[in-house]
Amino acid sequence: MDNKFKTIPIASAAAPQAAAAQGCGSQGDRRIVTDIMQRPLRDLRISVTDRCNLRCTYCMPRAVFDENHPFLPRTELLSFEEIERLARLFVHLGVQKIRLTGGEPLLRRGIERLVESLAKLNTLDDKPVEIALTTNAVLLSQKAQSLKDAGLARVTASLDGLTEETFRRMSDSNVPVKTVLDGIEAALRVGLVPVKANMVVKRGVNDHEITPMAGHFRNSGVVLRFIEFMDVGSTNGWRMDDVVPAREILQQVNSTYPIVQVDPNYTGEVAERWRYADGSGEVGVIASVTQAFCHECTRARLSTDGKLYTCLFAGSGVDLRGPLRASATGEVLSAMIGGAWKLRFDRYSQLRHAATDIPKEKIEMSYIGG
Numbered sequence: 001m002d003n004k005f006k007t008i009p010i011a012s013a014a015a016p017q018a019a020a021a022q023g024c025g026s027q028g029d030r031r032i033v034t035d036i037m038q039r040p041l042r043d044l045r046i047s048v049t050d051r052c053n054l055r056c057t058y059c060m061p062r063a064v065f066d067e068n069h070p071f072l073p074r075t076e077l078l079s080f081e082e083i084e085r086l087a088r089l090f091v092h093l094g095v096q097k098i099r100l101t102g103g104e105p106l107l108r109r110g111i112e113r114l115v116e117s118l119a120k121l122n123t124l125d126d127k128p129v130e131i132a133l134t135t136n137a138v139l140l141s142q143k144a145q146s147l148k149d150a151g152l153a154r155v156t157a158s159l160d161g162l163t164e165e166t167f168r169r170m171s172d173s174n175v176p177v178k179t180v181l182d183g184i185e186a187a188l189r190v191g192l193v194p195v196k197a198n199m200v201v202k203r204g205v206n207d208h209e210i211t212p213m214a215g216h217f218r219n220s221g222v223v224l225r226f227i228e229f230m231d232v233g234s235t236n237g238w239r240m241d242d243v244v245p246a247r248e249i250l251q252q253v254n255s256t257y258p259i260v261q262v263d264p265n266y267t268g269e270v271a272e273r274w275r276y277a278d279g280s281g282e283v284g285v286i287a288s289v290t291q292a293f294c295h296e297c298t299r300a301r302l303s304t305d306g307k308l309y310t311c312l313f314a315g316s317g318v319d320l321r322g323p324l325r326a327s328a329t330g331e332v333l334s335a336m337i338g339g340a341w342k343l344r345f346d347r348y349s350q351l352r353h354a355a356t357d358i359p360k361e362k363i364e365m366s367y368i369g370g
Helices: 016-021 080-091 111-118 140-150 164-171 177-190 207-217 246-256 321-325 330-342
Strands: 007-009 031-033 043-047 097-101 130-135 154-158 196-201 223-228 259-262 272-276 282-286 299-302 307-309
Touching: 031 330, 043 080, 080 097, 080 111, 080 299, 080 321, 080 330, 097 111, 111 130, 111 140, 140 154, 140 177, 154 177, 164 177, 196 207, 207 223, 207 246, 223 246, 246 259, 246 272, 246 282, 307 330, 321 330
Parallel strands: 043 097, 043 299, 097 130, 130 154, 154 196, 196 223, 223 282
Antiparallel strands: 007 031, 259 272, 272 282, 299 307
16 A cells, blocks of 8 residues: 555755754654645645624525524634644645635634734745635625735635625625625735635526626736535535536636636646636636546645545544644644545545445535635
């Protein structure tokens, strides 16, 4: 099995004592790990809260996440100090980008303090770790400047429609669309760029706003990304009939605003990139359902209560909070993280329609982040 569990040692200029002081053990712990399919661990998504101020139907349907839903008590959430310690270990195993998610991460009090501590981390090749954040943008106008000052590099906002009717139907809330648009403008103004806007497309619900969304964000500096409606979690009532395939989305955009495909920014980028032929900006599509990209996925997910998940569609995770709070050493925690990744063989999106053993019950996206 050793030929499958490949690790690539990385030379480090840091002294072993410095590595130990940072909670990662000896210099030997600083290495890139790859899984059974030779995918490196490059990206870490950290859910900082399981709560949200919207009830988007594809993520936290109100019928399940109502006023009686048992959200995690505060004592079960990882503290900022615990998140920083685990994040440092992930970075020493090859992580280059960290994205804070939720639930809605801006609901976590003092989130700027966490951003500031994570922004001080350096990758194995001594470059700053990129710190990004995904938000529904309801609170972004209030937080954009303080997040930028804390060291946040960029932000992605969720917006599933421009009309009040469509937005409220998708978000199941009374929040005005203008609140989200103002948040996006604030992010642009303070320099959290490139700002991206994600639109989950569901047939018969908001697909009529594909072209208006493209028109709105052209020439704005915002990269609009269309996301196929996915079967995340077990409560969003997903059906293949509700999916608008990426190809159909692109055809709609192209019929009004001609687009040309662009090369990916990096290996493993989930969005297929397209630019407007007239130079007025860029759009992307994330086609997890119809064009699975499992073979290039480099993402690990750390849940709100400290479990490591190696796939968005996972059914179970590895508990890191327990050993962490039991004073496990950096070496032990690093071995747990690296060991879980080396055993990773997740490719749910490639197997979705096959008669094979895939999780019947999946962890909700609000618990491990999108």
